[in-house]
Amino acid sequence: MISTKDLTKKFGDLTAVDHLSLSVKEGELLCLLGANGAGKSTTINMLLNFVAPTSGSATINGLDATRHPIKTKEFITYIPENLMLYPMLTAIENLDYFSGITGRQLAQSSLTGFLEEAGLQKDAFHKRISTFSKGMRQKVGIAIALAKDTKVLLLDEPTSGLDPKASNEFGNLLQKLRGKGVAILMATHDLFRAKVVATHIGIMKDGKLVQQFVADDISLPQLEKTYLETMNYKEVLS
């Protein structure tokens, strides 16, 4: 579903993503780990055609994301670190709006059904987004993905700033989506959450994918050690 081949992005002299090749199939969840500036978010931005690649290709469901940005976005749901919705509208109105502008007219019962499935409390459905916490906004984002019957979920630091309970709930939602065959690419700093939810884990450094594992083949302490070694954090290791 998600595939990149020699994907490269340069900003002047800086190479943000360097010949990146990866693949995420249906029902898989690839967590990209890496320090700030490693190229995780830039990769996601290229998959969304927010920025165009310097070279290489990024495909979604077999379609080139740069050449067919509108078509590929039909399969994608994107949840950034800070999901910003329309504060003047309620949760159900936001869901209705984002579904409606992409051509999906949903009945009220379907809208409430998706919000419920995303784990939002019923009493919040008709409250304005301006009163929502970050975790509640993320749930509305998941409801948008469910309503869209999304094939690809791109997540950029979705659990940063969430309390453990909200983070855990979010992880469970991802497992549910994975179970429905959604291909998920998640950029994160959260090693624990990555180990818990991912099927595959990759470590990026200086724009390159330097390590890649099947999540079940590595324990959390091993993952932490490998990550720190890869990042060359000697003082932490000693």
Add this chain to the structure above:
Amino acid sequence: MLRYNFIYELRILLRSRWIQLLSLLLLLLFGFSAFNGKEKVEKRKVDIAAAKQEVLDTDQSMLKLLDSVERGMAVSASPWTIPTSPMAVANYYPRVVAMDPQPMAFVSTGQADIFTHYVKPTATGDDFALNFTEMTSPVQLLFGSFDLAFVIVYLLPLLIIAFSYNVLSSEKESGSLRLLASQPISIRKWVFQKLILRFFWLSVLVVTTLVLVILIVGIQPLEWSKVFGLLGLALSYMLFWFSLAFLVNLYVGSSAKNAVSLLGLWVVFVLLVPSVLNQLAGTLYPMPSRTLMINEMRERKVEATKRQDEILDNFLRDHPEYAINDSTQTRSFYHNYMASQKVVKEELAPIVNAYETQLKKQQSWSRQLQWTSPAIVVQESLNNLSGTSTADYENYRRQVIAFSESWREHFMSFLYNNTLFKSEDHTNLPQFQYHALGQSGVPKAILILLAMALVLLGLGFAVQGATRQKGILAD
């Protein structure tokens, strides 16, 4: 997408109180300016009515005086003011030559605060020296009048700028653009729809408040075809500004930059271009000095006085119908004066024509370049619609001159045939009826504004292909 944008845009505008605020502002601005305009028109009407009443009163006293003289009674009036003398009637009992306000005059003051609306031409007065200008407060001339045209041309674009400058940038700055841009929609089309919807809602408010205000202020008589012309002009002018906002939203960036850019364009289109065009028109086609013209006129009059016998002889030779009784009658001051006045007028014709030619050239030059600023197009059209444009006052001036001529000619036959003015001649005195210019040019102005808006919208969409490869958030 349009349906959902339509529903939720209205909901957001209502919840953020934009609609309520705009309705209140428009009601206040349109209400005050329409009331202001109506007051000015009422004052004009009262002034003209008072002048006409004064003529009626003096006519009554003239008829009483004539009646007394005709019955052989002694009258206590200076001999030269007794109306049996035709020149006394021609000079002391003039008609009111008034430019009646048009039904839409309340919309735009135009040239109304510079020029007078009635004159009383006499037989011995000079047409070209008639004073058409009125004493006006220089402070008012500096700031202009707070009329509907001022609100539409100057203030409405500022409201549009406040209403549209950050349609895209606010999404960027709040972070919601990332979610929006990840949807399978064209952001350009989305921005276009948002602005068109805002244009639609503002249009609804403008039309409703304008019609309400016109009805509440009680404009009479109301010409609906012209009201539709006014609405058409206002809406197409608004579309121009929304189209400009569309381009700025797409190509400029942050909200602050957008606001500064749009305000800069407002200064250019509304203040700078009209002022520069006006200055250039004056420089390219300078008007001859009025002082020089009056000096020239005085010199010609002095010369004419010196050779008045010769002029009168020539005049009578050219007008044998007046010369028939020549041998039997005596000649007075007025016989000489009227003959020489005609000669002076003929001699001054080239100077007066030069003034009119330059004025026409200035107007034609400004008309040809009006498309450089939509503000000029709208202001000119609103002036035309209101009957207060330069062309309207020029039309009035021409009619005054024509009436003065007919007034003079009417008494020339009395004078040179040495006929006395009688009571029954009163009903045959020439009467003036103002004829307004027929065409307002509103449809042409609307077409020009729509063409401008289409060019801007076209520019917004034309560059789409070139920027697509960069990615939508590349900047």
